[in-house]
Amino acid sequence: MEKIREHSFRLSDKEFKFICQFVYETAGIVLNDSKREMVYRRLTRIIRERSLSSFHAYYQLLKLNPEQEKNYFINAITTNLTSFFREEHHFDFLLKTELPYLIKKNKNDKRIRIWSSASSTGEEPYSIAITLCEGLKNYLSSWDIKVLATDIDSDVLSKGKAGIYDKRRIEEIPERYKKIYFSKGTGLNESKVKVLSNLQKLLTFKQLNLLHEWPMKGPFDIIFCRNVIIYFDKKTQQELFERYYEILAPGGLLILGHSENLGSYQKYFENVGRTVFRKPILSAAMR
Numbered sequence: 593m594e595k596i597r598e599h600s601f602r603l604s605d606k607e608f609k610f611i612c613q614f615v616y617e618t619a620g621i622v623l624n625d626s627k628r629e630m631v632y633r634r635l636t637r638i639i640r641e642r643s644l645s646s647f648h649a650y651y652q653l654l655k656l657n658p659e660q661e662k663n664y665f666i667n668a669i670t671t672n673l674t675s676f677f678r679e680e681h682h683f684d685f686l687l688k689t690e691l692p693y694l695i696k697k698n699k700n701d702k703r704i705r706i707w708s709s710a711s712s713t714g715e716e717p718y719s720i721a722i723t724l725c726e727g728l729k730n731y732l733s734s735w736d737i738k739v740l741a742t743d744i745d746s747d748v749l750s751k752g753k754a755g756i757y758d759k760r761r762i763e764e765i766p767e768r769y770k771k772i773y774f775s776k777g778t779g780l781n782e783s784k785v786k787v788l789s790n791l792q793k794l795l796t797f798k799q800l801n802l803l804h805e806w807p808m809k810g811p812f813d814i815i816f817c818r819n820v821i822i823y824f825d826k827k828t829q830q831e832l833f834e835r836y837y838e839i840l841a842p843g844g845l846l847i848l849g850h851s852e853n854l855g856s857y858q859k860y861f862e863n864v865g866r867t868v869f870r871k872p873i874l875s876a877a878m879r
């Protein structure tokens with residue numbers, strides 16, 4: 593039944609091509625024919641919400657009002673899959689290797705900056721914040737420690753800021769973390785948990801398109817860029833690697849997702865863990 597209803601709108605080749613181009617120019621995300629069904633499903637939702645009669649009507653709206661429609665459209669098209677402590681080995685590395693290293697390396701300015709650069713609904717930056725609370729207990733009040741969480745999608749950022757999750761989202765994390773870092777909802781919110789304010793205090797959520805100017809100066813000690821560059825083409829990936837390299841502190845870490853790699857940019861970094869790359873202390877200019 594659902595399938596028949598879903599295909600009640602017609603998406604022509606011309607409209608699909610326009611949508612792919614629009615997504616590429618706006619967010620750098622490469623869509624091809626294999627994503628047609630996904631695009632169809634996600635945009636059908638917008639068409640229904642807007643009470644439009646066809647893809648053509650939506651196509652015309654996008655053409656006429658690209659600026660006005662962009663945010664809504666990009667929010668619908670992005671893939672926001674994430675989880676707490678996804679790729680757990682990265683958080684182990686952070687706790688056991690990187691935080692002890694940073695305590696020594698940054699002992700003079702007592703400052704640590706971490707950037708979760710495609711933060712989605714916040715599970716990644718909150719997992720970073722939990723790891724900081726675990727590994728830097730004696731430093732949190734006297735050091736200047738901050739995590740910046742950015743994403744292009746304004747809906748996921750609002751969820752991240754709120755810090756409220758279905759309790760099933762934290763089923764897999766250690767019991768101790770559940771007790772220390774989350775409060776349980778009551779009454780109508782019984783199925784929810786909320787991250788505690790000591791975690792939220794460490795985080796700032798901001799909307800940022802990775803393709804645009806980055807307003808922050810850095811330098812960052814660690815950048816998480818996980819499970820986002822897979823949506824970009826080689827050219828965009830390489831431009832981003834250069835910019836990440838520039839904004840990282842000497843000795844800083846760039847962390848990618850499990851199926852991602854630096855390609856030819858690997859030579860500028862040291863591979864210090866599974867998809868964990870360190871900018872050398874004595875770093876070479878890339879260009």
Ligand SMILES: C[S@@+](CC[C@H](N)C(=O)[O-])C[C@H]1O[C@@H](n2cnc3c(N)ncnc32)[C@H](O)[C@@H]1O
Nearest residue numbers: 619670673674710712744745801802818819820
């Ligand atoms: C699959 S999620 C990854 C979330 C998290 N990093 C993780 O690994 O669990 C990819 C995120 O990248 C964001 N994204 C896609 N294109 C982007 C762009 N051009 N600038 C910033 N964020 C983007 C999406 O909105 C989405 O939330």
